[in-house]
Amino acid sequence: MTDLVLPGETNPLNNLFGGELLARMDRAASIAARRHSRRITVTASVNHVAFNRAIPLGSVVTVEAKVSRTFKSSMEIFIDVWTEDRESGTRAKANEAIYTFVAVDETGRPVEVPPIEPQTDLEKQRYDAALRRKQLSLVLAGKMSPHDATELKALFQ
Numbered sequence: 353m354t355d356l357v358l359p360g361e362t363n364p365l366n367n368l369f370g371g372e373l374l375a376r377m378d379r380a381a382s383i384a385a386r387r388h389s390r391r392i393t394v395t396a397s398v399n400h401v402a403f404n405r406a407i408p409l410g411s412v413v414t415v416e417a418k419v420s421r422t423f424k425s426s427m428e429i430f431i432d433v434w435t436e437d438r439e440s441g442t443r444a445k446a447n448e449a450i451y452t453f454v455a456v457d458e459t460g461r462p463v464e465v466p467p468i469e470p471q472t473d474l475e476k477q478r479y480d481a482a483l484r485r486k487q488l489s490l491v492l493a494g495k496m497s498p499h500d501a502t503e504l505k506a507l508f509q
Contacts, residue, residue, distance in 0.1 A: 353380045354414045357407055368407040373433065374398070377449050380417035381429040385453035388419045388427060389465040396426060396452040399485060405435070405446040412436040414443070417451075420475070421482035425462035426454045428482045450485065 353376060361372045378395055385393040407413055413435055420430040433447035455465045470479040484503045490496035491504070498504070 353383075353417075354412060357409050357411045357413060359409060362409050365406070366409040368409075368411070368413070370403055373403070373407065373413075373447065374401065374449075376413070376415050377401075377417070377431045377433065378451065380415040381431055381449075381451040381453060384417040384419055384429050385427050385455070388422070388468070389455040389463075391455035391463055391465070392458070393427070393453045393455050394460075396454045397489075398449065398451055399428075399489065400448075400450040402448050404448070405444070407433075407435055407446055410438065412438070413446070418475075419468055420450075420470075420478040421486075422465045422467050423486065425456075425464055426452055427465055428452055428485070430478050 355376065357368045361368055363369050378398075382393055382395070413433065415431060415433050417429050417431045419427050421428045429451045431449040431451065432445060433449075434443045435446045436443050455463050457463050468479070470476040484507065487496060487501040487504045491498050491501050
């Protein structure tokens with residue numbers, strides 16, 4: 353999704369509101385999840401957001417969202433946010449985020465989603481890291497024993 357930062361979307365420093373960027377990322381992630389699953393999808397969690405660079409008024413902003421891994425009914429969506437220099441057209445990474453979406457049927461019940469096959473080195477790296485992130489989330493929520501978090505444990509062995 354590519355859009356322009358307008359005056360009504362900025363804070364007193366004339367930078368894009370963080371909440372506006374979160375909404376843009378949510379929409380892009382929703383589209384990626386829906387395209388992959390071909391089902392209704394809902395935001396389950398925002399797992400990580402890094403506001404690394406301010407995005408000034410008038411900037412061209414591109415939000416790229418891609419399914420990084422699927423589980424039974426959930427999908428991890430990795431989001432990269434880019435700004436484009438108005439003069440040179442050069443792109444620079446401004447922010448990134450990781451959202452989790454769940455595919456549901458018409459009654460709101462979770463449904464299975466098809467797997468993905470990572471192709472590039474970056475896709476493979478994000479795919480492998482997604483399982484560790486999921487295990488960490490489950491351990492922190494008390495839904496998985498740390499003993500059973502094999503991918504996390506492997507980092508420390």
